[in-house]
Structure formats: structure tokens, C-alpha cells
Amino acid sequence: MELFEILTSAAFWAAAIRIASPLIFATMGELICERAGVLNLGIEGIMVAGAFAGWIAVWAGLPLWGGVSVAFMVGVGLGGIHSILSVPFGLSQHVVGIGLTLLATSATFYTYRVMLPEVSTPPKIDAFQPLHIPVLSEIPFFGPALFQQTALTYLAFILVGVVSFTLYRTPLGLAVRAAGESPAAVAAQGLSVTAIRMGAVMVGSGCMAVGGAFLTMSAFDSFFFDMVNGRGWICIALVVFGAWRPGKALFGAILFAAFDALQIRLQQTGIGAVVPYQVFLMMPYILSIIALIVMSRRAAVPAALMVPFNKGER
Amino acid sequence: MRLEPIANPSLARRLTFPALAIVATIVIASLLAMIAGGNPMAVLGQILIGAFGSKFALLETLNRATPLIFTGLAIAVAFRAKLWNIGAEAQLYAGAVVVAVLGTGALQMPAPILLTVMALAAMMAGAFLLLVPALLKTRLGVDEVVTTLLFNFIFLLFVSYLLEGPLKDPMGMGWPKSARLIPEARLPRIVDGLRLHWGFALALIAAVIVWVIDAKTTLGFEMRAVGQNVEAARFAGIPVTKVILKTALLSGGLAALAGFSEVAGLKGSLTLDLSPGFGYTGIVVAMLALLHPLGVIVAALFVAAIFVGADSMSRAIGVPSYLADIMLATALLCMVLAILLTKFRVRRD
Numbered sequence: 001m002e003l004f005e006i007l008t009s010a011a012f013w014a015a016a017i018r019i020a021s022p023l024i025f026a027t028m029g030e031l032i033c034e035r036a037g038v039l040n041l042g043i044e045g046i047m048v049a050g051a052f053a054g055w056i057a058v059w060a061g062l063p064l065w066g067g068v069s070v071a072f073m074v075g076v077g078l079g080g081i082h083s084i085l086s087v088p089f090g091l092s093q094h095v096v097g098i099g100l101t102l103l104a105t106s107a108t109f110y111t112y113r114v115m116l117p118e119v120s121t122p123p124k125i126d127a128f129q130p131l132h133i134p135v136l137s138e139i140p141f142f143g144p145a146l147f148q149q150t151a152l153t154y155l156a157f158i159l160v161g162v163v164s165f166t167l168y169r170t171p172l173g174l175a176v177r178a179a180g181e182s183p184a185a186v187a188a189q190g191l192s193v194t195a196i197r198m199g200a201v202m203v204g205s206g207c208m209a210v211g212g213a214f215l216t217m218s219a220f221d222s223f224f225f226d227m228v229n230g231r232g233w234i235c236i237a238l239v240v241f242g243a244w245r246p247g248k249a250l251f252g253a254i255l256f257a258a259f260d261a262l263q264i265r266l267q268q269t270g271i272g273a274v275v276p277y278q279v280f281l282m283m284p285y286i287l288s289i290i291a292l293i294v295m296s297r298r299a300a301v302p303a304a305l306m307v308p309f310n311k312g313e314r
Numbered sequence: 315m316r317l318e319p320i321a322n323p324s325l326a327r328r329l330t331f332p333a334l335a336i337v338a339t340i341v342i343a344s345l346l347a348m349i350a351g352g353n354p355m356a357v358l359g360q361i362l363i364g365a366f367g368s369k370f371a372l373l374e375t376l377n378r379a380t381p382l383i384f385t386g387l388a389i390a391v392a393f394r395a396k397l398w399n400i401g402a403e404a405q406l407y408a409g410a411v412v413v414a415v416l417g418t419g420a421l422q423m424p425a426p427i428l429l430t431v432m433a434l435a436a437m438m439a440g441a442f443l444l445l446v447p448a449l450l451k452t453r454l455g456v457d458e459v460v461t462t463l464l465f466n467f468i469f470l471l472f473v474s475y476l477l478e479g480p481l482k483d484p485m486g487m488g489w490p491k492s493a494r495l496i497p498e499a500r501l502p503r504i505v506d507g508l509r510l511h512w513g514f515a516l517a518l519i520a521a522v523i524v525w526v527i528d529a530k531t532t533l534g535f536e537m538r539a540v541g542q543n544v545e546a547a548r549f550a551g552i553p554v555t556k557v558i559l560k561t562a563l564l565s566g567g568l569a570a571l572a573g574f575s576e577v578a579g580l581k582g583s584l585t586l587d588l589s590p591g592f593g594y595t596g597i598v599v600a601m602l603a604l605l606h607p608l609g610v611i612v613a614a615l616f617v618a619a620i621f622v623g624a625d626s627m628s629r630a631i632g633v634p635s636y637l638a639d640i641m642l643a644t645a646l647l648c649m650v651l652a653i654l655l656t657k658f659r660v661r662r663d
Contacts, residue, residue, distance in 0.1 A: 041459065081647070088315050091650050094398050094459060098597055099646045106639030113634035114350045194315075233463045240457070278475040285464040292461065296454040310317055 002269050012261055013145035017153060018219060020257035022047075024156040025211030026235040027242070027249045028163050029075075029204040034239055035167060036200030037180035037304040041097020042082050043208050044232030045104030050075050050209025052108045055216035055223045056115065058125045067125075068152070068213055075209025076202045078104050083201035088194050090308030101232075109225060127221035128152050150218045152210075157250075159207065164246040176200050180302035183309040193309045208232070230285065237288035243300040252291065260284050317658040331655045335648035343641045352633040361638075364626025365619035371626070373510050377580060379611075379618035381406070381589065383517035384572035385596025386603060386610040387524050392444075392565035394528070394605050395537040396544075397451075397558055399444055401462030402569040403593025404469035408443045409436035409570025411473060413577040414481055414492040414584035417499030425498040432499060433516075433574050440570020441563040443469070448562035452555045466593065474586055481584065492584040501579035513575030518611060520568060525607035527564075537561050569593065598646045604653065617642060 006012050026047055033040040040046075054071035058064055078100060085096045116122065128150035137147035167173035175196050178186045183193040211231075216223045238256060242249025263280040266272055272280070320327070344354035365375050385402045392399035399405075412435045421428055447465065450456040476482075477490035485493070501512045528534040536557045539547040548554050572592055577584055599617050603609030624638030 085647060085651060089651060089654055090317065091654060095597075095601060095650055096647065098400065098594075099601075099643055099650070102594065102598070103640065103643035103647065106636050106643055110346065110350075110634050110636035110640055113636060117632075230464070230467045233460055233467075236460050237464070240460075276475045276479065278471040278478075282468050282471045285467045288464055289461055292456045293450065293454060296450075296456045 003266075006262065006265050010141045010144040012265065013258070014148065015261040015264075016254060016258040017146060017149060018257075019260050020253045021149075021153040021156045022211040022214040022219065022231060023235055023238060023253040023257060024160060024250060025214060026208045026232060027211075027238045027253055028159050028246060029207030029209075029211065030235050030239045031242070031244060031246060031249055032163065032176070032204035032207065033079075033201050034305055035180045035244060035302055036176045036197045036204075037183065037302055037307065037309070038083070038086055038197055038201050039093045039097065039236075039306050040079070040082060040201060040204060040208075041094060041236070042078060042100030042104060042205065043097075043235060044228060044230070045101030045108075046075050046078050046205050046208040047212030047215075047228045047232045049078060049104040049108045050212030051216045051227055052112060052212075052223050053209065054213030055125060056111075058217065059123055064126075064128055064217060067217055068210060071209045071213035072206040075206040075212075078209070079202035079205025080198075082205065083198040087197045087201070087308070090310060093306050112223070112225075122222045122224065124221045125217070127216075128218040152214050152218045155210075156214075160246050160250045167246065177302075179309075180304055183304050183307075187309070197309075208235075211235075234284060234288050237292050241288075241291040241295050243295065243298055244302060245300075256284065256287060256291075259287055316661045317654075318661050320657060320659055323656050328656045331652035332649065335645065335652035338648045339641055339645040342644050343637060346637060346640060347633050350633040350637075352631050357627055357631055357633055357637070360627035360630050361620065361623030363623070364630075365623035370509075371622065373508060375615065375619050375622045376510055376514055378622050379614040380511075380514045380517050380579070381572035381576050381592045382595060382599050382614035382618055383521060383611055384575065385569050385592050386599030386614050387521055387607060388565045388567075388569035388572075389596045389600035390603060390605040390607060390610055391524060391528075391537070391568065392561055393600060394541045395558060395561040396541040397448065397561050397565065398457075398459045399447075399462055399562070399565050399569075400459055400597070401444060401447065401465045401593070402565075402572075402596045403589060403591065404462070404466045405440035405443050405566045405569035406573040406576075406589050406593050407469055407473050408439040408566075409573030410577045410584050410588055411476060411481075411573075412436040412439045412570070413495070413499070413574050414476075417495040417578060418493045419496050422496075423498065425500075425502075428498050429501065429578065432578065433571065436570045436574040437567035438570075440568075440573070441566040444562045444566030444569075445559065448559055452558055470586070473584070477584065477586060483583070490586060494583045495578060499578060500582060501575065511575075511579035513579035516571070516575060517614075520571065521607050521611050524564075524568070528607055533557070533560060569596070572596075595642070598642045601646050602649055 026043060030040055030043055050071040053074040054067040057070040058067035082096055082100050085091045086093050130148050131151050133147040137143040167177060175186060175191055179193050179196040186193050212228060215227050238249055238252045241252040263283045267277055267280050347354045347357040364371055366372055388402050413432050416432050416435060447458045447461040450461055451458045481492045483491050483493040504510050504512055504515060536552050539552055540554055540557050544554055576588055595617060599610060599613045603613035620638045620641055624635040628635035
């Protein structure tokens, strides 16, 4: 019965939404890249860099939204490196992505050590505080669960709307989707596949970095080395689970976060006394693999994902 | 811009671009060292001295290269067949766990037999660990990049559980580490008094065997064919699925040998910090070696030298040793671009 009590508490769902927020940013970022035809395995490193950049910028004196912007720009820059190598040069997206994750992660740790040489515990910042939305936050259950979050969480949900609208309702979105499905058709329209894909990778990477920044600026108020801890890889699984659609990916992220919040609470119940805590910590990763297996038969993959486009080649 | 293949790239072209990649890496490392307040010449010099400057340093470099040769081979074999095994870290730990289970007294046999049994069992564990994602790929089309990556996290948690539970050393003063291996389960040193164990020799032998498989056997040919063009390989009658699964077994087994050699050779017990990312660094090693098995030896020595040298440099000059990781990631990205530019010409539209 403990399970029922957990699942019906507003605090549980508030935690689930909070846990989902960084995943939503990064999943949308990855989704943008993949819809344009580029698998971005730099996501893990970009999230680390974003988490650090936003936090250190605020620590250095910028306002919170300034920190978010810095994180976004760092993401765009790293996305730029990825896109130059993977789009016009058409290098293996696997190798470029893993290489970028290694580069971004080590560069972040290096910068941390250079900027804060002698600290044992990293400094704290004044992070985003919960923002109670007038009227809505008063609704029983839904108010505390949904409308007493931080501004960055609301931004995550707005981002899903913006990505969804842009992809399906604007010429730009059509061009991005076509670049991922049939780049030759895009080129035939006189549009540059290279420019579209590079732009998508840079903007998507910016979103991933903001997802990382959520961890240091909203979920916590400080930066730790193993903070991102595989969340980027989970987001890649979430894009597949969401069949490359923003709405479904949002649903997947919340479902996933709910399971994550659940395992944290179950650890404190009678089950947690019997089952080793490592089993609970494994759950997010196991769930991601199950999600991949469940969705494997759906043929929603962008047709030109991971296929470089070299104009003039047929 | 547009890429145009070059039919017969000249020797000058094939040397210039990789050389430029190395120069670019050194320039970027120098700039970063300057940002950290270090004199670039002193920093790079100290890295070289720290890696090769003394007998102790040189042996340390060879020791560090040993697991990297194994993981580098594991990645090279897999990537050649376009099997994206990013899970060498987990496979390494699988091998290490097997050694910690069998080598702490569970099996009592003469050293040569025990070591052989442990090595084979470790390889089987690592092979099995990669077989699962490989089967998910061939049967269900699940992308192995993500599954192997996620396996790393799952398996490390599993090791953490083992070290706090069944494998915990009762004499370990509460530290999460396994009991020490019995003497028969330890890889001996190659030369008495020198801190270099037989794992290094085993790594060299493994590289030669992989090279023979790759260059002289049907399986090697099939693996390369699958990697170059799956459709063409299938059309030519190559059993693609079987080849991918065999590749997975070989790759997982090689990565597990890294864990075997680290526990049985260097450390003597299993801890959670056995590998500082050897599985991931293996990717850099394999790419720098252009996926060539014998090249892996050279690349692993180079990578190990940078790591060992940077540790020493960090102690002497105070520039963070993460400089080594940045240099390797930069070298990786620059090198793949350089290799492309040896084969293609960039044309403006």
C-alpha cells in the first residue's frame, strides 16, 4: 500500500517533474539534431559543459538568466564543432560524438581545476527558486505538483511546445524534417542541407547544455564532477522511445522521471531494507534499455539519420 | 563545399595532414597550459620527462599501456565491423570480477593452469556482456551504442554491489574491495625487480593474434567486408549476423582481458576504481591506430605516455592533469579529420 500512497502524493509528482526537466531540455535538443539527420553523441559532454558554464557564470556575478544564456552559447559552440566535422566533412557521427563528449567533459574539468584550484567543496550559488503560478498553484494536487516548480521547468515545457510547433507548422521545421528524411529533396528545392543540419545541431546542442545547467542552477546549487552521470545517454534512448516526436518524448521523459522518483522513495521503504541500493540506482539505465527494446520495431527513424549528404553524389 | 575523392593520394598528402593534426593538438595544449599559468615548453617537456625520463617512468608508461592495448584492440576489432562497442569499460570489469571470484581461493591449482582458466573465464564473461547488445542489434535493430553505454553504468553498480556484499574483503577494514588474490593467481613479473608484469607481454601477443585474424583469416576478411558495406557483404553471401556476433565475442573477450591483466597483474584485488576509463580511452587508442591491431600497440604507448607524463607534470608544475584528456580528445577529432583529408579534396561549389 506504500506504493499507492507514493503515487497519489503531489510531492512525488512534483519530484518527477523536477527530475524530468533536464531530460526534457536535452531530449528536445537531441530530437532536433536527429530530425535533421545527425546523431549527436556529444550530448553527455555538452550537458557537463552546460552544467558547469551556467553555474560558474552565475558564481562569477551574472544573473541567473545570464547563466542560462552562457550555458546555451557554450552548447551552441560545442555543437558547432560537432556539426563542422559531421556535416560538411561527413565524418562518422559515432566517433565525432564520442570524441566531443570526451573533449567537452575533460575541458570542463580542466577549467574547473584552473578556476577553482584549491577548493575541496565547490561554492554554491543562489539557484532558481520555485515560482508559484498565481491561481493555478492553488489547485489541489495539480497545483503543488505542476505549478510550484522553478522557472527553468516551465521553460522546459514551453520548449516542447516551441519545438513541436516549429517542426510541424513552419517552413523551417519542414526543411529540418526533410533534411533528416530526404536531403536530396531539400537540395532540389535550392536549400542548403549543410546549413540546415549545422543549424539544427547547434541549436539542439544549446538545448542540451541548458538541460545540464538545470542540474547546477535549479535541481542543485553547485557543480559536481559526476553530476550528469549518464543522463545524456538516457536522453538518446528517450528520443527513440518518443518515436522522434516532441510530445511523445515529453511523455517518455516524465514517465521515466516518475520511475526514477519512485525508486528513490522505494529505497526508504521496507523494500529498500531488503534489496541492495545499487539495484534501485540501476533502474533508470535498465528502463532505458527496455524502452529501446519495446520501441525497436517501430520504423519511425528519420530515413537519413547518420547518412552524410555530399552534394553531387547520387 | 563538396568532398571529392582522390584516386591515388600522394605520400606527401598522406603524411602532411596527420602531421598537422599532431601540430594542432600540441598548439591547443600549449594554449591551455598558458591559460593555467604554465610555460608551454616546460609543460610539454615535463610530460615527456614524466613518461620516458627514467626507468621507473618508462615502466609506469608500459604498465599504463597494457590495459589500453587490450581495450584498444577490443574497440578496433568492433569498429572495423561497424559494431559500435562503447561498453569496453563494463567488459573490462566483467573480466576483473571473474578474476576476483576465481582467484581468491575458490580454485586451487598450479599457477599456469589457474591463470589460463581465469583468463579464459574472464574472456567468456566479457564476450557474453557484449553478446547481449549485439543480439539486440541483430535481432531487434536496437542501436548498440546506447545499450553498451548504458551497460557500463549498470555493470559498475553491479560491481559496487559485489564489493559491498558477496565479494567484500572481510579484512578490508570496511573499504569496498575484494580479498587479495592467492599467489598462484598473480601474473608474475617479466623481470625480477622490475615493476612490469606478464600482462604487457600478453597484450602484445593478443595484438599479433588479432592482426593475424584480421589479415590472414576468412573471419577477418568477413569482418572488414561487413564493416565496409553490409549490403554488399550480404549480397556476396557473407553470413552478416554471424560475423557481427563473432566480432562481439572477440571484442568483449579482449576488453575483459584488460580487467584480467589489471587485477591479476598490477593490483592483486578488485576495487571500484580499477579503471579510470580505460574502456573509453580505448576508443581514442583504436582511432589513433586507424583501427589497425599492431597500430594499437603504438597508439596505446602514446596515450599511456601522455597520461603518465601529465600526472607527473601536474605534480611538478601544477597545471591540471586533465590536460592529458583534452589532448587525447583533440588528437582524436583532429586525426579523423586529417585522415579524411588525405583521401578527399575539399572543393568549393
